[in-house]
Amino acid sequence: MVRTHGLLWTDPFSSGAAGRPWVDVHWLFQIAAYLVQAAAGLAGLVVVKCALVAAGALVLHDAVARARAARPVVRGFFSLAFAGALFLTRHLLLLRPVIPTLLLLALFFRQLEAFRRHGRPRALVALPLLQIVWANVQGLSALGPALVAAYLAGAGVAHLGRRRWPALARNETDGAPDASGARFRALGVCLILCLLACLCTPFGLRGPILAGKLLLRLLPVAENVYSSNIVENVPPWSLDRAMRAEFWHFGYGLALFVAALCLGWRRLPPSHGLLAAALIGLSLVANRNVLLLYWLGVPIATLSLAPDLRAARAWARRRWARRRPWRWRVAIGAGAALPIALSALVVTAARRETTIRQPAPWRACVRSADILDGEPGPGTIFAADNWGGYLIWRLYPRFRPYMDTRLVLRSADEFAEYLALADEPASFDAWAQRFHFDYVALPTAYPDRYLGLVAHLAASPDWSLVFTDGTEVLFAHAGASERKAWDLQRRATTLRILADLEARFGRQPRVHAAARLQLAILDLAVGAAAESEVSLDDLSTPDAALIRAHARLAQGDAAGAEAIAFDLLRLDARHVAALDLLASIAVSRGDVAGAVAYLRRALAIEPDDPEALRMLLDLELGPGGRH
Numbered sequence: 001m002v003r004t005h006g007l008l009w010t011d012p013f014s015s016g017a018a019g020r021p022w023v024d025v026h027w028l029f030q031i032a033a034y035l036v037q038a039a040a041g042l043a044g045l046v047v048v049k050c051a052l053v054a055a056g057a058l059v060l061h062d063a064v065a066r067a068r069a070a071r072p073v074v075r076g077f078f079s080l081a082f083a084g085a086l087f088l089t090r091h092l093l094l095l096r097p098v099i100p101t102l103l104l105l106a107l108f109f110r111q112l113e114a115f116r117r118h119g120r121p122r123a124l125v126a127l128p129l130l131q132i133v134w135a136n137v138q139g140l141s142a143l144g145p146a147l148v149a150a151y152l153a154g155a156g157v158a159h160l161g162r163r164r165w166p167a168l169a170r171n172e173t174d175g176a177p178d179a180s181g182a183r184f185r186a187l188g189v190c191l192i193l194c195l196l197a198c199l200c201t202p203f204g205l206r207g208p209i210l211a212g213k214l215l216l217r218l219l220p221v222a223e224n225v226y227s228s229n230i231v232e233n234v235p236p237w238s239l240d241r242a243m244r245a246e247f248w249h250f251g252y253g254l255a256l257f258v259a260a261l262c263l264g265w266r267r268l269p270p271s272h273g274l275l276a277a278a279l280i281g282l283s284l285v286a287n288r289n290v291l292l293l294y295w296l297g298v299p300i301a302t303l304s305l306a307p308d309l310r311a312a313r314a315w316a317r318r319r320w321a322r323r324r325p326w327r328w329r330v331a332i333g334a335g336a337a338l339p340i341a342l343s344a345l346v347v348t349a350a351r352r353e354t355t356i357r358q359p360a361p362w363r364a365c366v367r368s369a370d371i372l373d374g375e376p377g378p379g380t381i382f383a384a385d386n387w388g389g390y391l392i393w394r395l396y397p398r399f400r401p402y403m404d405t406r407l408v409l410r411s412a413d414e415f416a417e418y419l420a421l422a423d424e425p426a427s428f429d430a431w432a433q434r435f436h437f438d439y440v441a442l443p444t445a446y447p448d449r450y451l452g453l454v455a456h457l458a459a460s461p462d463w464s465l466v467f468t469d470g471t472e473v474l475f476a477h478a479g480a481s482e483r484k485a486w487d488l489q490r491r492a493t494t495l496r497i498l499a500d501l502e503a504r505f506g507r508q509p510r511v512h513a514a515a516r517l518q519l520a521i522l523d524l525a526v527g528a529a530a531e532s533e534v535s536l537d538d539l540s541t542p543d544a545a546l547i548r549a550h551a552r553l554a555q556g557d558a559a560g561a562e563a564i565a566f567d568l569l570r571l572d573a574r575h576v577a578a579l580d581l582l583a584s585i586a587v588s589r590g591d592v593a594g595a596v597a598y599l600r601r602a603l604a605i606e607p608d609d610p611e612a613l614r615m616l617l618d619l620e621l622g623p624g625g626r627h
Contacts, residue, residue: 001031007202013392015380015435016402017409023206028136029097045095046356052099056106057082060299063110067117069306073313078302080338085294087346088249092291097138102295104134108144109296112151116172116269119183124190131197135207142211143292145194150278152187154271159184172269210408217407218286225416226407231447232288239287241576241606250290254280257297264304272300352510361471361511364390368441368474371467372399375481379438382431384450385418387441402435422449425456432462438480442473444522451525458488458526469497469504470519470535488523494531513539520547529554542568546577558585576602580611592619 001007011022024030036044064070064078086093093099107130115123127148134141158172159180173180201207217226220235227233236247261268261276279297282289316331354360365387372381372391377398383391388404403410403418410418421428431437440457442450457463457475464485467474476483486493497519505512516535523532524547532551536544549564562585568578579602586595596619602612 001027002034011406011409013396013400014388014402014404014406014409015400016414017406018400020409022406022409023203023210025135025139025141025201025203025207025210026097026137027202028133029100029138033095041357042359043357049093049095049099052103053086053093056103056295057086059103059106059110060295063106063113064299064302066114067303067306069303069310071306071310071313073309074302074306076335077305077309078299080342081302082298083339083342085253085298087342087349088253089291089294090349091246092288098140098288098291100137101134101140101143102291104130104137104141105143105147105292105295108147109299112147112271115183115186116151116154116271119173119186121186124186127190128193128197131194132200135198135201139207139211139214141198142208142215145191145198146278147275148187148191148194150274151271152184152191153274154269155180155184155187157270172271214408218282218289220285225412225419227286229415229419230407233286235285236283236287236290238608240610243287247287247290250283250287253290253294253297254283257293257301260301260305263308267307268304272304276300354508354511361505361515362443362446365441365443365472365474366390367469368467368472369394371474371483372439372441379480380436381439381441382428382435382437383441384443384447387443391441399439402437422453425453428453428456429460429462432477438477440473440475442475444468444471444473444525445518446471448521451521454522455525455527468519468522469500470515470522473522488526488528488531491531491534494519494523494528494534498535513541513544517541517543517547520544520551524550524554527554542571542575546581549578549581553581553585553588558588561585574605576606576609576612579605580609580615583612583615587615587619595619 007027008022008024011017011020033045036048040047060082061075061078065075067074108127111123111127115121127144131141131144134144154172173183198208198211199205203210217224218233220227220238227235228238231239231243234243236244236250239247257276257280261273275296279289279293283293359366365383369391372379372395377395379399381391381395381399381401383401383403385403385405385407388401389406391399391401392404407415421431440463442454444451444454454473457473458465462478463475464478464481464483465473465488466476466481466483466485468486468488488494498516501512501515501519505515516539520532520535523529523535529551532554533548536548536551545564545568549561549568552558552564553561561581565578565581565585568575572578579598583595583598583602586592586598595615599612599616602609603616606612
């Protein structure tokens with residue numbers, strides 16, 4: 001856009017959707033991100049991202065601080081709770097259009113809260129102007145009118161119910177229910193203007209229509225391929241074990257939020273109740289929305305608890321400051337220690353991360369892109385959808401991926417057909433002939449759903465493995481590259497990859513160990529079980545032990561695999577993967593009853609364990625189906 005001085009109306013980047021109409025509602029964010037990156041690189045983007053998040057936090061703090069009940073204890077509670085919430089959801093604070101959306105959400109909330117408290121229409125003047133910016137930044141701009149609509153509904157309750165429900169009216173109008181009619185009209189005008197502002201984009205009505213389509217794609221229904229196969233759209237309770245670990249706090253956070261609303265229900269403004277219900281619903285529909293719940297939920301909960309926090313502090317001071325001063329000193333010390341402890345936790349977590357000047361390991365196919373950049377090209381690439389954007393950024397226009405995460409360009413049937421390639425790798429051959437792919441770039445983890453396709457390509461005479469570091473693989477079609485093929489069955493190949501990993505990650509033990517684990521998993525997938533054990537040499541973690549056991553089983557050493565699985569169960573009786581392995585060993589010995597017993601134990605611990613469910617289905621369909 002910068003080079004051509006014009007917007008993009010069709011897709012020029014991918015090979016699978018080239019020329020299709022593209023409603024690029026993120027165009028303003030894209031240009032801003034490009035300009036920052038061109039001026040200051042990746043580090044500049046990270047700094048700007050942090051600045052926007054910090055600005056949004058300060059705006060929300062101001063919204064809380066201006067409340068009548070906002071004393072130092074209330075502001076301190078908000079600051080600590082909000083910083084903790086951001087720390088817990090830091091993996092969702094990616095450098096994407098959601099970052100300016102958070103700042104705009106905070107600005108809308110502060111202005112609407114100011115209007116709710118004082119009823120001055122000038123507090124609403126800026127919202128339609130902000131909505132114009134928001135509509136050109138992200139499809140989530142529909143949240144702006146949604147916030148105004150929640151406060152409009154609250155004002156309507158206050159106006160219509162000021163005689164029947166005087167308490168609700170007082171809560172919503174902050175003690176001035178007689179002015180509820182004027183407030184309702186002012187919010188109605190603001191909502192109309194914000195809705196009209198949503199049309200102030202180069203795409204007109206197509207922008208709001210796209211936002212509606214994206215919302216429907218979040219609904220967790222059986223026929224919705226987008227909800228079940230896009231990781232960030234999966235409901236928190238439906239995530240796999242690895243992803244669920246990142247949301248361990250969600251149940252507790254949701255319970256605390258509801259408890260805060262219940263404690264202050266007599267003082268709860270109807271608009272806050274509506275916002276809370278909407279935020280809870282969105283977070284239950286898709287895990288990406290947990291960030292929105294925490295972002296606005298913490299200030300709403302703080303405002304609801306403000307009088308109780310003040311009362312609790314006054315009670316403690318009365319009871320302890322004179323009668324038991326040591327308790328008062330302990331309470332003050334604990335209050336001061338909490339932010340220090342949180343800061344220490346943040347610093348500890350930050351020290352384990354890579355520098356902000358480099359992409360996080362394995363989030364993008366950096367090494368494969370480096371190799372392709374050195375090829376004469378041009379060519380087409382079949383890649384994981386989450387890598388498509390990076391490949392476009394690095395290699396366009398010489399190379400074009402078939403798929404990327406702009407799924408607005410794809411129908412549900414097309415996306416389902418693409419996903420089926422990972423589940424039915426043999427069908428990829430027909431696809432390769434149909435679309436004439438020159439290269440295939442796939443991750444072996446994050447997600448690992450492509451391992452079957454990787455194994456299929458490794459065994460195919462039409463494809464040559466030209467690079468892997470265990471976490472990403474790059475295949476070239478016959479004749480597309482002059483690079484020598486890599487043979488993962490050879491010890492020399494394994495040692496070369498391990499030496500490369502040592503050079504890259506030797507000073508980061510956790511990252512280095514994870515890279516070696518993933519290389520071992522890749523070796524297993526392509527049938528190089530002996531090399532898998534070499535990759536795991538001297539690693540003694542439970543994950544390494546489990547992979548080593550699978551490697552032993554693949555080499556025919558069932559007794560060795562069984563011994564490792566029992567050792568894992570002695571360390572952790574709820575080790576589901578070890579139970580699945582023991583079930584596999586029992587099946588290999590023809591012991592169907594024993595396998596079913598292990599699988600029942602696994603499902604009692606993890607009812608959604610996919611491996612156990614798959615094996616049970618295989619047993620039901622096989623000769624042992626009567627069991």
